[in-house]
Amino acid sequence: xxxxxxxxxxxxxxxxxxxxxxxxxxxxxxxxxxxxxxxxxxxxxxxxxxxxxxxxxxxxxxxxxxxxxxxxxxxxxxxxxxxxxxxxxxxxxxxxxxxxxxxxxxxxxxxxxxxxxxxxxxxxxxxxxxxxxxxxxxxxxxxxxxxxxxxxxxxxxxxxxxxxxxxxxxxxxxxxxxxxxxxxxxxxxxxxxxxxxxxxxxxxxxxxxxxxxxxxxxxxxxxxxxxxxxxxxxxxxxxxxxxxxxxxxxxxx
Amino acid sequence: xxxxxxxxxxxxxxxxxxxxxxxxxxxxxxxxxxxxxxxxxxxxxxxxxxxxxxxxxxxxxxxxxxxxxxxxxxxxxxxxxxxxxxxxxxxxxxxxxxxxxxxxxxxxxxxxxxxxxxxxxxxxxxxxxxxxxxxxxxxxxxxxxxxxxxxxxxxxxxxxxxxxxxxxxxxxxxxxxxxxxxxxxxxxxxxxxxxxxxxxxxxxxxxxxxxxxxxxxxx
Numbered sequence: 001x002x003x004x005x006x007x008x009x010x011x012x013x014x015x016x017x018x019x020x021x022x023x024x025x026x027x028x029x030x031x032x033x034x035x036x037x038x039x040x041x042x043x044x045x046x047x048x049x050x051x052x053x054x055x056x057x058x059x060x061x062x063x064x065x066x067x068x069x070x071x072x073x074x075x076x077x078x079x080x081x082x083x084x085x086x087x088x089x090x091x092x093x094x095x096x097x098x099x100x101x102x103x104x105x106x107x108x109x110x111x112x113x114x115x116x117x118x119x120x121x122x123x124x125x126x127x128x129x130x131x132x133x134x135x136x137x138x139x140x141x142x143x144x145x146x147x148x149x150x151x152x153x154x155x156x157x158x159x160x161x162x163x164x165x166x167x168x169x170x171x172x173x174x175x176x177x178x179x180x181x182x183x184x185x186x187x188x189x190x191x192x193x194x195x196x197x198x199x200x201x202x203x204x205x206x207x208x209x210x211x212x213x214x215x216x217x218x219x220x221x222x223x224x225x226x227x228x229x230x231x232x233x234x235x236x237x238x239x240x241x242x243x244x245x246x247x248x249x250x251x252x253x
Numbered sequence: 254x255x256x257x258x259x260x261x262x263x264x265x266x267x268x269x270x271x272x273x274x275x276x277x278x279x280x281x282x283x284x285x286x287x288x289x290x291x292x293x294x295x296x297x298x299x300x301x302x303x304x305x306x307x308x309x310x311x312x313x314x315x316x317x318x319x320x321x322x323x324x325x326x327x328x329x330x331x332x333x334x335x336x337x338x339x340x341x342x343x344x345x346x347x348x349x350x351x352x353x354x355x356x357x358x359x360x361x362x363x364x365x366x367x368x369x370x371x372x373x374x375x376x377x378x379x380x381x382x383x384x385x386x387x388x389x390x391x392x393x394x395x396x397x398x399x400x401x402x403x404x405x406x407x408x409x410x411x412x413x414x415x416x417x418x419x420x421x422x423x424x425x426x427x428x429x430x431x432x433x434x435x436x437x438x439x440x441x442x443x444x445x446x447x448x449x450x451x452x453x454x455x456x457x458x459x460x461x462x463x464x465x466x467x468x469x470x471x472x
Contacts, residue, residue: 104388105337106385
């Protein structure tokens with residue numbers, strides 16, 4: 001298969017490549033926004049178990065990624081946070097969801113960027129003298145490495161990469177060029193590049209040549225499969241209803 | 254007045270016209286409702302949005318226009334959207350003028366602890382973008398209740414919980430007082446309406462001196 005051939009697949013065809021157990025999966029999204037909703041539902045329906053999940057934060061309670069923890073499908077999370085959903089909090093506090101260490105969000109995305117760009121890691125000054133406090137993260141295999149460059153003490157942070165990536169974009173062309181809408185662009189493009197097999201869930205699939213080249217947020221070679229998820233209208237409506245339910249929107253206002 | 258409303262109203266007075274501001278989750282978010290007259294600021298959301306606007310009408314909310322709490326927001330004129338590495342890079346590299354953060358503890362060294370408590374022997378809930386904000390932002394303002402429910406001071410000589418930032422806090426605003434952070438000592442600037450100096454002394458663990466300009470909060 002060429003990097004520019006037609007990558008449109010059925011959900012089963014695209015997702016079926018993920019092993020039933022112990023899959024390492026990286027996901028885009030930010031607290032429930034910009035998530036690959038239908039791919040996440042597929043993981044639940046097919047009971048993909050003991051997932052190691054790399055994600056900026058766990059998601060939004062009662063929604064999307066949160067349902068993975070509720071169904072006990074995630075064994076470890078590599079993230080900046082574990083408490084943005086009630087479901088991940090519950091699994092974590094019961095001892096079912098492992099967190100080896102927490103990363104500052106800026107560090108997490110730089111680790112993903114290092115993975116995406118083929119770097120050996122990044123040097124991050126944030127948290128030095130705090131996160132390397134002895135005993136803070138007691139499950140670390142070895143202490144966090146610190147080096148000094150021009151007087152600045154930095155953690156040596158290895159890259160994050162994953163065999164499988166799930167991203168969400170507005171639309172894709174058949175070759176897998178992706179166009180994002182608004183804040184949906186925040187971490188999906190970097191995640192797409194940091195994974196060996198990236199599945200893009202989109203609201204619309206268009207012929208090659210439709211998306212203006214300067215609007216492409218993720219280029220086709222970084223995407224291995226394109227699946228059609230909900231439509232833009234359906235997606236907006238699902239979020240709107242959720243926001244109404246939790247009081248973040250007021251009806252008829 | 255609800256003590257939390259008092260705190261955010263006072264915190265909002267710290268914002269100056271033209272500043273680029275990040276408001277933390279919870280109480281600080283509410284500060285946007287109490288901006289002083291004539292003060293226009295640009296709000297940053299760490300999810301990659303410069304120019305976070307107010308909540309939209311229900312019919313206009315979009316799944317892809319959200320703030321860092323995944324709440325629907327609108328875009329203000331001049332707003333810009335960026336990827337997460339750029340957004341957090343701006344925080345780390347000192348592009349923001351001021352941040353208002355909630356906290357579990359603050360101390361006279363200018364330290365803040367707001368990301369972890371021990372639950373079932375585990376640190377919870379996590380860091381998010383708070384540590385990047387504390388590291389890079391010129392002016393870190395901390396908002397918290399002065400004491401816990403048992404009356405124990407949260408304004409300490411030295412924080413006991415894992416830190417979010419070291420020596421970064423400039424101002425501490427509580428339901429009882431406003432302090433600036435000096436050299437290993439707090440400077441008491443204001444008291445809340447009806448709260449005496451004696452009461453503040455009784456419920457503050459940190460060492461503090463009283464500013465010459467010590468007065469009542471104007472909220």
